[in-house]
Amino acid sequence: MRSRMRFDDVAWEASETISDSWVAGLFQPDTLRSIGDFMIKHRSGVPTELCQPRAGTFNVSFRMKFDDGGSALIRFPKPGTTMFPEEKVRNEVATMRYIQAHTSIPVPFILHWGTREESPLGLGPFILMEFIEHAMDLGEALNTPTLGVEDRPILDPAVDVEKLEMLYGQLADIVLQLSQCSLPRIGSLVQVDDFTWEPGHRPLSIGMNELVRLGTLPRSKLPTSAFETASEYFQALANLHGEHLHHQRNDAVDSADDCRRRFVARRLFSRVASEGRLASSRNDHGPFKLWCDDLRPSNILLNEHLQIVGVIDWEFTYAAPVQFAHAPPWWLLLEQPEYWPDGLEAWERAFEYRLQTFLKVLVEREETALRRGRLTPEQRLSGPMRHSWENGDFWVAYAARKSFAFDVVFWKKLDPRFFGSCAIAVQDRWKERLGLLSEEETRCMEQIWSIVRLFG
Known part of the structure; x- marks a missing residue:
């Protein structure tokens, strides 16, 4: 049984072809000169070097060094x-x-940003920000030393406990x-004025991008606006799972039974969502919590002192929904659990x-935040996180996203959890649920x- 749904290889190849071709064009001298001139225009100081571009999954970045010791990106x-x-x-x-306005979390200072039309050579929408000097990212500090650059990262099983507590402690402060x-609706933020933000747009997630x-998945199937309740949002996510199975054109299933198993799972999940059993009734109408899909160690920068x-x-x-923030x-x-080499149960044991x-x-x-008056007892996160893990809410939020x-x-x-224990093997359990x-x-x-x- 293949549990994890594969990406559409044809779509993936098309995505990489477009991306690689665009990145290759950035190395043209005229393009580099235009980008450099644009950065100099919006950042004071004498430039000394335009570094080679660096490409991540979703972005390409150019760093310009200045004689004042700083850099722009x-x-x-x-x-x-x-x-x-x-x-x-x-x-x-x-x-x-x-x-920047509501926390002490260090984020890059934005110098300038704009649309594609406002960018150099129409390359695309952009953010020009101060570069944060750093020695490494947290993922590098925690990764297993024997793993190579091409390997998927895994926490070093022999990591020093004091080092781990020191790094985890800093992570805990961010989370x-x-x-x-706290915010009144589910959605992406809009800055209304210098002091006011509100969730005015649909919650653009990494899952929506990848679907x-x-x-x-046709773009028309995605949400188009913010959500007033957590139950509505969970229902929307459940619907997306069903639409995904319906619309992925390649590599979605292995066989008729594999397709049926995936369909049953999605239909039952949607049913539970429609009954309001995925969202917390206490927090269904908020307040909602700021959540970053891509918050992870490789996006956290460290100095030489860690x-x-x-x-x-x-x-x-x-x-x-608050369940996202309450999940460890x-x-x-x-x-991620679905990529753990020895399976989900092994990931769960290591994670716990x-x-x-x-x-x-x-x-x-x-305790430190309470003593300093920066936290009230009702804002403690440790209890809800422990509860989320112990009662399985962690997995509800994870599956929904x-x-x-x-x-x-x-x-x-x-x-x-929702349909009762079953002695049948996991790969065949869907047959027992067909009657539902x-x-x-x-x-x-x-x-x-x-x-x-028809599409294989």
Whole structure:
């Protein structure tokens, strides 16, 4: 049984082709000169060097050094991998300015930003910001030393406990501060004036980007506005899982039974969502919490003393249901559960062990914040995080956000929770649940298989 849904390889190749071609064009002398001139125009000082561009998954960055010892960084979304570039940049600018105004989390200072039309040579929407000097990122500091650059990162199993507590403690402070940012709706931030932000747009998530890029989901199927309640948002996410199965054109399923198993999982998850059983009734109408899909160690910058000096890449940040903020950070192990080499249960055992360390230092940070008057007892995060892990809410939030990882989480964690224990093997459990479908749902299941098999 293949639990994790694969990316559409045809879509992935097309995405990479567009992205690689665009990046290659950046190395033309005239292009580099235009980018450099643009940066100099918006950052005072005498320039000394334009460094080679650096490409991540979603962006390409250029760094310009100045004789005052500082640097500026201009960042463009990559065509082919970023499906909503203008929206992404607009959201990130509003988020970074909100975080600067409401927390002490170190984020880059924005010098200038604009649309594609305002960019050098029309390269795309951009953010020009001060570069944060750093020695390494947190992912490098925690990764297993024997792993290579091409390997997926995994927390060093032999990491020194004091070092881990020191780094986890700084992470705990960041997560704690974000959890104190309360907002009235679910959505991406809009800056209304110098002192006011509100969730005025749909919550643009990394999952939405990837569903369009690698799941061939039509853009018309995505949410178009902010949400007033958590239950509405969970229902929207459940609907996206179903639409994903319906619309991915390649590599979605292995067989008729594989398609049926995935359909049953999505239909049952949607049913639970429609019954309001995924959202917390206490917080259904808010307040909602600021949540960053891409907050992880590789986006956290350290100096040579292993102190956090910057947190970057806030583009997929939005006000989200409180369950998201109350779930312990999956990235404590660096690797996602669906990619763990020995399977979900092995990830869970390793995670629980490290979670105790994280919760220990989180409590310590809470106590310090309480003494300094920066936190009230009701704002403690350690209790809700422990509860989320112990009662399984962690897996509800994870499955709701992760369409490609949904199946493995649903059958191993959510099916027993919502539909009772079952002695049947996980790969065959869907057959036991077929009786829960209506005749119309069963017909829809077979129709989807007839569509999916046409595209292989």
